[in-house]
Amino acid sequence: MQVLFTTVGGRRFALDCAEILEVLPVVAHLPAGIGPKWLLGLFNLRGTLVPLVDLGVIVDGTPTTMRLGARIVVMRLDAELFDATLPDGAANRVGLLVSEIIGPFTRDFSQPGAHPGFAFAGAPHLGPTIADDDGLVQLLRCRRILEGDSTLRELPRSAAEWPQP
Amino acid sequence: MPRGIPFRRTLLGQALLLGVLPAVVVVLAIVGVNAMRAWNGIVTRIEKELVSETAAAVKEIDTRNARDIGFVRMMVLSQETGQFGRRAETLRMLERILRTNPEVYAAYIGYEPNADGQDAAGAQAGVPANALGEGGRFYPYFKRDPASPTGIVLEPLQNTEQDGGLWYELPKERFERAGIADAIVTKPYTYLGTDIIEYVMPIVREGRFVGIAGLDIALTDAQKQLDALADELDADLFLETRGQFIAATTDVTGGTRLRTSEVSGSPMAPLFAGGFARDATLTKVFDESLGEECYLVTATVPTGGWRLVVRKPTSVVAAEISGLVALNLLTALIGVAVIVSILSYGAVRLSQRVRAAESIAVRIAGGDLTGDAVAVRGADESASLVRAMNTMNADLANIVSAVRAASTRLAATSAQLAATTREQGATASSFGGSTAQIAAAIREISATGDELLRSVQAVDAGARRTADAAAAGRGRLDAMASSMSRLDGATTEIGDRLEVIAEKAAAISSVVVTITKVAEQTNLLSVNAAIEAEKAGEAGYGFLVVAREIRRLADQTAVATLDIERMVRQMQESVAAGVTDMKRFAAEMRTGTSDAKRVANDLAGIMNEMNAAFASFSEVQRGMASQAAGVAQIEEAVNQVAAGAQQTATSARESARVADEVSHSVAVLADAASRFTVDERAARTDKER
Numbered sequence: 001m002q003v004l005f006t007t008v009g010g011r012r013f014a015l016d017c018a019e020i021l022e023v024l025p026v027v028a029h030l031p032a033g034i035g036p037k038w039l040l041g042l043f044n045l046r047g048t049l050v051p052l053v054d055l056g057v058i059v060d061g062t063p064t065t066m067r068l069g070a071r072i073v074v075m076r077l078d079a080e081l082f083d084a085t086l087p088d089g090a091a092n093r094v095g096l097l098v099s100e101i102i103g104p105f106t107r108d109f110s111q112p113g114a115h116p117g118f119a120f121a122g123a124p125h126l127g128p129t130i131a132d133d134d135g136l137v138q139l140l141r142c143r144r145i146l147e148g149d150s151t152l153r154e155l156p157r158s159a160a161e162w163p164q165p
Numbered sequence: 166m167p168r169g170i171p172f173r174r175t176l177l178g179q180a181l182l183l184g185v186l187p188a189v190v191v192v193l194a195i196v197g198v199n200a201m202r203a204w205n206g207i208v209t210r211i212e213k214e215l216v217s218e219t220a221a222a223v224k225e226i227d228t229r230n231a232r233d234i235g236f237v238r239m240m241v242l243s244q245e246t247g248q249f250g251r252r253a254e255t256l257r258m259l260e261r262i263l264r265t266n267p268e269v270y271a272a273y274i275g276y277e278p279n280a281d282g283q284d285a286a287g288a289q290a291g292v293p294a295n296a297l298g299e300g301g302r303f304y305p306y307f308k309r310d311p312a313s314p315t316g317i318v319l320e321p322l323q324n325t326e327q328d329g330g331l332w333y334e335l336p337k338e339r340f341e342r343a344g345i346a347d348a349i350v351t352k353p354y355t356y357l358g359t360d361i362i363e364y365v366m367p368i369v370r371e372g373r374f375v376g377i378a379g380l381d382i383a384l385t386d387a388q389k390q391l392d393a394l395a396d397e398l399d400a401d402l403f404l405e406t407r408g409q410f411i412a413a414t415t416d417v418t419g420g421t422r423l424r425t426s427e428v429s430g431s432p433m434a435p436l437f438a439g440g441f442a443r444d445a446t447l448t449k450v451f452d453e454s455l456g457e458e459c460y461l462v463t464a465t466v467p468t469g470g471w472r473l474v475v476r477k478p479t480s481v482v483a484a485e486i487s488g489l490v491a492l493n494l495l496t497a498l499i500g501v502a503v504i505v506s507i508l509s510y511g512a513v514r515l516s517q518r519v520r521a522a523e524s525i526a527v528r529i530a531g532g533d534l535t536g537d538a539v540a541v542r543g544a545d546e547s548a549s550l551v552r553a554m555n556t557m558n559a560d561l562a563n564i565v566s567a568v569r570a571a572s573t574r575l576a577a578t579s580a581q582l583a584a585t586t587r588e589q590g591a592t593a594s595s596f597g598g599s600t601a602q603i604a605a606a607i608r609e610i611s612a613t614g615d616e617l618l619r620s621v622q623a624v625d626a627g628a629r630r631t632a633d634a635a636a637a638g639r640g641r642l643d644a645m646a647s648s649m650s651r652l653d654g655a656t657t658e659i660g661d662r663l664e665v666i667a668e669k670a671a672a673i674s675s676v677v678v679t680i681t682k683v684a685e686q687t688n689l690l691s692v693n694a695a696i697e698a699e700k701a702g703e704a705g706y707g708f709l710v711v712a713r714e715i716r717r718l719a720d721q722t723a724v725a726t727l728d729i730e731r732m733v734r735q736m737q738e739s740v741a742a743g744v745t746d747m748k749r750f751a752a753e754m755r756t757g758t759s760d761a762k763r764v765a766n767d768l769a770g771i772m773n774e775m776n777a778a779f780a781s782f783s784e785v786q787r788g789m790a791s792q793a794a795g796v797a798q799i800e801e802a803v804n805q806v807a808a809g810a811q812q813t814a815t816s817a818r819e820s821a822r823v824a825d826e827v828s829h830s831v832a833v834l835a836d837a838a839s840r841f842t843v844d845e846r847a848a849r850t851d852k853e854r
């Protein structure tokens with residue numbers, strides 16, 4: 001499978017190219033009011049406002065450092081976090097802020113000797129780990145990346161559910 | 166107390182003799198005169214008082230009598246103006262008078278027989294038989310009687326033996342003989358234990374005597390009045406009429422009062438026997454009943470013809486006055502005592518202060534200045550005198566201490582002066598010896614001067630050679646300066662060119678940034694292309710290869726641009742260093758050029774000074790010659806100095822003699838100052854000060 005590498009806290013993680021819609025340079029975003037720590041705000045993706053999520057906060061608990069090589073990786077989540085009536089599947093599109101993007105490379109995470117990964121509650125996005133010439137690299141299941149957050153499940157799913165004044 | 170002065174000569178004695186004694190004499194004289202005047206004045210006043218009080222008492226008794234007579238006259242008037250003959254009405258009036266006036270003891274009316282023509286009628290309504298006399302004449306007599314239930318009894322008038330019917334006959338006779346219709350006041354008599362007096366008046370109708378009306382009135386008021394007056398005047402009073410006392414304020418006969426008794430039988434008879442002077446005058450008589458001299462004042466009461474006699478012993482008056490005079494004398498004596506004590510206090514205080522001042526003065530005269538200051542209070546001249554003496558003592562002590570210290574210092578100084586002068590003499594002597602040595606030294610100076618002249622000539626030659634060398638050096642320095650200014654121009658040009666290079670390098674660096682951005686975009690594009698190719702699966706494989714190649718090219722471009730960037734940065738650093746070096750080099754060059762110019766100027770200055778020095782050298786040579794002449798003059802002067810030293814030695818001996826004299830005078834002064842004894846503490850304090 002084709003993957004892109006990124007690093008969080010000095011460790012390498014792999015993102016599946018099949019799950020990625022596109023890679024963008026860092027663009028300006030606006031703070032999204034009060035929300036979880038990993039939600040940096042909203043950014044404008046060709047006319048549609050898309051949430052920007054900090055991968056560093058989710059994986060390691062530390063905010064991603066803004067530098068020249070930083071990128072935004074646009075993808076779809078498995079769950080529809082927002083109003084499903086939004087056009088063009090905008091309901092489950094998010095941008096992941098990552099410190100850098102290397103690749104693409106071809107790696108096989110189902111090869112013999114691969115570690116299947118630890119299954120524990122609150123981290124459904126951690127996938128199997130393999131070793132290559134540069135060391136260990138763990139696959140991130142990007143589409144499930146926000147499922148570990150309990151706060152998120154209590155957010156309103158649709159504007160129709162909001163209490164009318 | 167100062168010794169040897171009798172007390173009357175001391176300050177205190179003089180003050181007492183000249184101040185206190187006259188004051189006492191004057192005060193006593195004033196008191197004596199006043200006492201005499203007071204005595205006479207008081208006697209006169211008491212006499213006048215006796216007379217005036219008597220007159221006043223008479224007037225009061227007269228008023229009372231007039232009032233009582235007024236009663237009777239009213240009764241008569243009512244009879245004369247219409248009541249005559251109305252017997253019942255008249256009886257009611259009499260009873261009413263008795264009831265409403267407690268001092269009235271009886272009221273009565275008597276008609277002439279058948280004066281009203283009703284005698285024959287006898288008793289009738291309102292006219293009981295008790296009101297009728299013999300023959301039925303109207304003859305009623307109302308009197309007080311405690312035994313009767315009403316307190317009042319009506320009975321016919323009767324002629325008692327005591328008066329012999331005088332109360333009826335006397336007014337009738339007076340009217341018929343002399344036409345006098347006035348009231349008569351009868352002699353007093355005692356009735357029911359009370360002294361009573363009668364007032365009787367005739368009733369006249371159409372010029373004819375028809376009867377009488379009368380009242381019996383108690384004398385209690387008169388007695389009370391006399392008693393009050395007697396207390397006030399401190400005298401005895403007697404009221405008398407027709408040889409009988411009405412009232413009196415003293416008893417002298419067997420414990421009963423004199424009232425309503427005959428005058429002739431009383432001890433007072435002699436007083437009344439000889440008759441009296443005019444009314445309201447004062448006489449002095451010897452009263453045998455008292456056995457002493459008395460003042461006697463008499464006055465007549467017009468209504469009733471009574472006489473008031475006031476008797477006051479002269480001894481009573483004298484006692485009153487002597488009490489007053491004694492009080493005056495006591496006050497005066499206390500005043501004198503106060504004056505004497507105040508004056509004595511002042512005199513004693515003054516004499517104490519004068520004595521204190523005297524003791525200080527005596528001490529100072531004896532040369533003792535060690536005494537403490539005498540404390541004194543107050544602000545008068547004597548206190549100031551003592552304070553001034555204290556101050557004088559302290560000041561003298563200070564002055565003597567200062568003189569002593571000064572003479573000690575002066576003695577030391579004069580001794581020093583003598584020693585110094587002797588030393589000076591010795592020095593002058595030795596100075597004479599030194600002058601010979603100076604002469605020898607001067608000869609040596611002369612020889613050295615010749616040698617110096619030769620050395621100056623040698624220096625002159627060397628200096629001329631140096632001047633030539635300096636001129637040559639100056640020419641070469643000018644040439645160097647022009648080369649340097651040319652070099653300066655060249656370095657400036659190089660600097661300008663280096664700056665152009667720096668600008669170009671900056672332009673290159675901006676191009677490199679652009680290339681880097683393009684490479685980055687290309688890289689991103691290749692990533693996205695690879696992602697898209699992956700999604701296309703097998704169909705996108707070829708596109709994936711192309712994407713990978715593009716990414717590699719982009720990476721190479723990035724590496725190449727990194728190299729270019731690094732090289733350009735190095736070039737920029739080099740150029741910047743070059744520019745800095747060139748600037749520093751140009752600055753140094755300019756400094757060198759200015760240094761060369763300054764050296765050339767210095768050389769020119771040296772040459773000028775050399776030329777000036779050449780002129781000086783010849784002056785030096787001339788100076789050397791004149792120096793030789795000067796040395797000869799110095800030799801002569803030294804000889805004169807030797808003679809002067811001799812003279813100095815002589816005058817030093819003279820100075821030593823004078824110093825000895827000064828020290829002798831100081832000794833005399835110190836001896837004089839030692840006459841005074843000074844508190845050494847005070848002297849020391851003065852020195853420290």
